[in-house]
Amino acid sequence: MPAQRPSKKRTKKRVTKRSRQKATWSWGGWLRRLALFGVLVAVAGVVWLDLTIRSKFEGRRWSIPAHVYSRPLELYSGLKLTLPQLTAELASRGYRASPAPQVAGSYSVGESAIGIATRDFVFWDGKQPARQVQVEFDTEQLRRITDATTQAAVPVLRLDPRLIGSVSPVHHEDRSLVRLEDVPEQLLTALLLIEDRNFTRHFGIDPRGLARAMWVNLRAGGVVQGGSTITQQLVKNFYLTADRTLRRKLIEMAMAILLEFHYEKHEILEAYVNEVFLGQAGRRAIHGFGLASQFHFGRPLRELTVPEIALLVGMVRAPSYYNPRRKPEQALARRNVVLDKLAENGHIDAAELAAAKRSSLGVTDVAPASTGDYPAFMDFVRRQLRRDYREDDLRSAGLSIITTIDPEIQGKAERALKKRLAGIESERAIVSGTLQGAIIVLRPDNGEVLAVVGDRAPTFAGFNRVLDARRPIGSLVKPAVYLAALNRSERYSLATMVDDAPVYLKQAGSAAWQPQNYDKQFHGPVPLISALSRSYNAATARLGLEIGVDVVADTMRALGIERDIQRFPSLLLGATNLTPVEVAQMYQTLANGGFRAPLRSILSVLSENQRPLARYPLDVQQVIDSEPAYLINFALQQVVLDGTARSLQSRFPATVQLAGKTGTTDEFRDSWFAGYSGNLLAVVWVGRDDNKPTGLSGASGAMRVWSDMMQQLSLEPLVLNMPQRIDMTMVDPVSGLRADASCAEAIELPLIEGSGPREYADCASSASGDEVGQRVRGWFGRLLDRIERRRHERAK
Amino acid sequence: MKCFYRYSSCHQRNQARMADFNRSHAICGVVALAVTACADPIVRDDAEFGAGDQAPVVVALVDSAQRDVDRGALEQASDSLERALRIAPGDATIWSRLAWLRLRQDAYQQAVQLALRSNSMTSDKALRRYNFRIIEQAYRGMGDTQRADGARGQARQE
Numbered sequence: 001m002p003a004q005r006p007s008k009k010r011t012k013k014r015v016t017k018r019s020r021q022k023a024t025w026s027w028g029g030w031l032r033r034l035a036l037f038g039v040l041v042a043v044a045g046v047v048w049l050d051l052t053i054r055s056k057f058e059g060r061r062w063s064i065p066a067h068v069y070s071r072p073l074e075l076y077s078g079l080k081l082t083l084p085q086l087t088a089e090l091a092s093r094g095y096r097a098s099p100a101p102q103v104a105g106s107y108s109v110g111e112s113a114i115g116i117a118t119r120d121f122v123f124w125d126g127k128q129p130a131r132q133v134q135v136e137f138d139t140e141q142l143r144r145i146t147d148a149t150t151q152a153a154v155p156v157l158r159l160d161p162r163l164i165g166s167v168s169p170v171h172h173e174d175r176s177l178v179r180l181e182d183v184p185e186q187l188l189t190a191l192l193l194i195e196d197r198n199f200t201r202h203f204g205i206d207p208r209g210l211a212r213a214m215w216v217n218l219r220a221g222g223v224v225q226g227g228s229t230i231t232q233q234l235v236k237n238f239y240l241t242a243d244r245t246l247r248r249k250l251i252e253m254a255m256a257i258l259l260e261f262h263y264e265k266h267e268i269l270e271a272y273v274n275e276v277f278l279g280q281a282g283r284r285a286i287h288g289f290g291l292a293s294q295f296h297f298g299r300p301l302r303e304l305t306v307p308e309i310a311l312l313v314g315m316v317r318a319p320s321y322y323n324p325r326r327k328p329e330q331a332l333a334r335r336n337v338v339l340d341k342l343a344e345n346g347h348i349d350a351a352e353l354a355a356a357k358r359s360s361l362g363v364t365d366v367a368p369a370s371t372g373d374y375p376a377f378m379d380f381v382r383r384q385l386r387r388d389y390r391e392d393d394l395r396s397a398g399l400s401i402i403t404t405i406d407p408e409i410q411g412k413a414e415r416a417l418k419k420r421l422a423g424i425e426s427e428r429a430i431v432s433g434t435l436q437g438a439i440i441v442l443r444p445d446n447g448e449v450l451a452v453v454g455d456r457a458p459t460f461a462g463f464n465r466v467l468d469a470r471r472p473i474g475s476l477v478k479p480a481v482y483l484a485a486l487n488r489s490e491r492y493s494l495a496t497m498v499d500d501a502p503v504y505l506k507q508a509g510s511a512a513w514q515p516q517n518y519d520k521q522f523h524g525p526v527p528l529i530s531a532l533s534r535s536y537n538a539a540t541a542r543l544g545l546e547i548g549v550d551v552v553a554d555t556m557r558a559l560g561i562e563r564d565i566q567r568f569p570s571l572l573l574g575a576t577n578l579t580p581v582e583v584a585q586m587y588q589t590l591a592n593g594g595f596r597a598p599l600r601s602i603l604s605v606l607s608e609n610q611r612p613l614a615r616y617p618l619d620v621q622q623v624i625d626s627e628p629a630y631l632i633n634f635a636l637q638q639v640v641l642d643g644t645a646r647s648l649q650s651r652f653p654a655t656v657q658l659a660g661k662t663g664t665t666d667e668f669r670d671s672w673f674a675g676y677s678g679n680l681l682a683v684v685w686v687g688r689d690d691n692k693p694t695g696l697s698g699a700s701g702a703m704r705v706w707s708d709m710m711q712q713l714s715l716e717p718l719v720l721n722m723p724q725r726i727d728m729t730m731v732d733p734v735s736g737l738r739a740d741a742s743c744a745e746a747i748e749l750p751l752i753e754g755s756g757p758r759e760y761a762d763c764a765s766s767a768s769g770d771e772v773g774q775r776v777r778g779w780f781g782r783l784l785d786r787i788e789r790r791r792h793e794r795a796k
Numbered sequence: 797m798k799c800f801y802r803y804s805s806c807h808q809r810n811q812a813r814m815a816d817f818n819r820s821h822a823i824c825g826v827v828a829l830a831v832t833a834c835a836d837p838i839v840r841d842d843a844e845f846g847a848g849d850q851a852p853v854v855v856a857l858v859d860s861a862q863r864d865v866d867r868g869a870l871e872q873a874s875d876s877l878e879r880a881l882r883i884a885p886g887d888a889t890i891w892s893r894l895a896w897l898r899l900r901q902d903a904y905q906q907a908v909q910l911a912l913r914s915n916s917m918t919s920d921k922a923l924r925r926y927n928f929r930i931i932e933q934a935y936r937g938m939g940d941t942q943r944a945d946g947a948r949g950q951a952r953q954e
Contacts, residue, residue: 074853074879074882074883076851076852076853076883077851077852077853078851078853124875125864125872125875125876126872153852155852155853155855155856155857156853156856156857156879443882443885445881445885446878446881446882446885448882593913593916593917594916595909595912595913595916604875615871615874615875617874617878617906618874618878618881618894618910619906620906620909620910620913621905621909622909622912622913622916626916678886679885719886721916721917721918723916724919
């Protein structure tokens with residue numbers, strides 16, 4: 001039943017009557033209440049704004065990504081470095097040529113010397129101050145360093161490392177913090193002149209500036225001048241969105257006033273200098289003058305010239321519009337406007353203005369890639385960092401990470417891979433771009449990784465083949481097989497005869513295993529050293545089966561292969577998938593005389609305020625006894641002298657005594673080479689991503705890349721330290737028995753005391769040692785010459 | 797002046813002190829004693845280990861390491877020695893110094909390994925003996941008496 005509706009007429013009448021009665025006080029009351037409510041809302045709003053401002057300004061203002069640096073370059077007397085090489089190193093760090101290098105980050109090149117004003121840098125062990133030095137050179141090496149002020153000899157000088165990238169910043173915002181005292185005075189002057197003339201006098205908003213801007217805009221018929229103060233701009237960037245509404249503008253003004261109320265001018269200015277947006281590189285936004293200076297000029301902020309400062313300041317208004325690399329003419333015009341303003345206000349004189357206007361923009365040719373110039377190496381660094389740091393800390397805690405990368409070697413490795421792969425494709429009529437490759441270069445003595453190339457297009461941050469491409473390693477496994485044998489010195493020596501004869505092994509569930517040799521021939525009984533140096537598959541398979549697949553797999557584990565290895569007989573010929581970095585670890589242990597040093601890419605980590613956080617110390621562990629390690633190194637040198645890598649001899653001086661091993665997999669799908677000198681070890685893989693055959697053996701593919709690269713590097717000879725329990729012994733290579741000078745084909749091999757043959761070969765008699773040199777011939781003659789040379793060196 | 801200190805356990809102190817007395821250097825001894833109460837101040841005379849031909853850069857870095865040791869900054873000393881090793885990785889005396897430093901830091905495993913590395917590249921009997929003594933003490937630090945005695949025996953054979 002519907003409710004009875006009151007009479008409309010009667011109700012209206014009643015209301016009107018009441019309204020009239022209360023009208024006199026209720027309007028005022030409502031107004032007062034409204035006003036009170038308004039005030040309360042305003043106060044609450046202000047309190048909220050105040051809280052917002054203070055909490056963010058006083059807390060961690062920005063997420064600063066970890067910045068990653070190259071290894072520092074150590075300069076000292078005797079270093080193999082030429083004057084042009086040092087000049088290139090300086091230029092790569094953004095050092096500038098100057099007639100009188102006094103300002104940090106400058107140098108002056110003479111005929112055989114270079115004057116350098118170095119930059120300061122905080123290393124793990126403390127701050128190395130800036131200093132002026134004179135560096136003199138002989139033809140191929142650094143002769144002497146002297147302090148330009150005191151003339152005292154400087155025994156060692158660390159050059160500041162190169163910034164090579166940042167760990168993916170939060171929201172893709174990248175910046176390097178600078179303190180206000182490190183900002184050039186001229187930059188602050190120009191900034192205030194262009195962006196906020198009354199900064200030191202206003203209280204957050206500048207009514208006069210606003211009025212002036214409005215007047216200018218009115219006359220121009222559009223927005224040509226903004227009226228926002230630096231404080232307002234900071235508020236807008238720091239706290240607010242980019243909306244252009246009146247409400248946001250009012251909030252911005254309120255916050256600007258509050259910010260000024262709470263904080264000193266210099267604090268606000270410092271925040272602005274670090275906040276301001278100054279460019280874009282892909283998804284990475286460049287914030288703050290500190291990073292902008294590195295990004296555009298490749299140098300620290302304090303080293304910028306007046307025109308460079310003018311350019312940066314001019315870009316504040318519209319960084320994309322005035323992008324100096326993409327729109328150089330607009331950027332130049334804008335820079336000159338700023339320079340004119342500086343001159344008008346007496347900050348530079350007419351001559352300085354003219355010189356500044358004549359100068360080029362000064363930006364580096366190529367902007368650093370958003371992923372850094374060395375994405376594969378950075379990837380390696382990140383993976384190692386993740387073991388010790390949370391991802392959040394890496395992206396936001398402002399860490400400085402000093403790494404092991406040598407940009408010089410990295411560059412040469414990249415170019416060698418790119419050029420040689422293109423060359424191979426061209427000479428073999430392979431479709432261009434189908435070959436891929438990977439290189440890792442390291443120091444065998446301490447495991448420091450100097451270069452990582454994960455793609456023939458090295459700046460492409462895609463699939464990192466050094467770390468992620470797991471491919472069969474082919475004959476690169478053989479040193480582990482032979483090492484497993486040589487570990488049992490009572491049974492095996494380099495002179496032990498192994499039969500390179502057909503092997504037939506039935507396997508349950510799969511086809512019989514019948515390894516073939518590369519040349520499709522079998523060579524009968526051969527000394528163990530020859531079977532390795534010539535990479536005979538059948539002999540290796542026999543030897544491996546004799547020792548046991550498990551023992552070989554355990555040897556690989558000792559050498560540093562951590563992943564589970566499938567223990568099938570085919571492992572003996574490299575049917576196991578490993579990445580180049582794993583292979584490099586294995587060969588590091590061999591090259592370092594049996595001492596494994598985990599591969600590392602990080603030297604130290606500093607906190608945001610440059611305090612040492614962590615150092616990654618040298619770590620070695622002996623996993624192979626010195627004697628078998630010596631023998632395997634001797635044998636791997638033989639690979640270069642007379643084995644599958646002998647073509648290297650024509651490209652390197654014999655004195656370097658390289659060691660190495662080629663690797664080729666079934667149907668030429670993978671081409672490997674692992675080789676080392678005394679100071680550098682490199683592993684190269686060449687193949688196709690779709691795993692199709694390339695037609696390349698280890699020697700015709702990867703080894704050529706390897707030698708192209710290594711030829712450009714400064715190599716130290718690989719001098720093996722002969723353990724006390726090893727003697728050089730004459731052996732007859734035909735029978736594997738002891739020999740003496742009477743044996744025509746005698747070779748001299750290192751044997752562990754008590755190992756090797758005891759009986760003498762038939763050819764042995766009491767011929768004198770003097771006759772040996774005349775009678776030894778054949779391929780081992782060269783080996784003998786080399787041993788003689790080494791003896792001679794040792795005697796010296 | 798270069799001096800280098802080695803720790804030995806308290807019960808060996810007298811024996812070691814007698815053996816090394818002639819090589820001790822008064823100032824080094826004072827500094828070493830100031831560093832620890834249970835230490836044998838032993839001067840490592842570089843010439844003894846055939847390190848006389850070190851390049852000035854290596855000498856400078858090793859000296860720097862020594863200064864760091866003197867002020868108790870052992871990690872800084874390690875850093876300097878590792879820098880020296882980057883320049884002269886074949887110098888067995890630097891490996892030995894680093895081994896000593898690790899011993900001093902109670903990083904016994906690394907002390908053993910670095911001393912072994914040093915021995916793997918030198919035939920200098922005095923240095924090898926010294927390294928075996930580091931190994932001995934490291935094993936004692938680990939509580940492995942058997943291996944410690946083994947290393948002691950090897951030191952005697954050198």
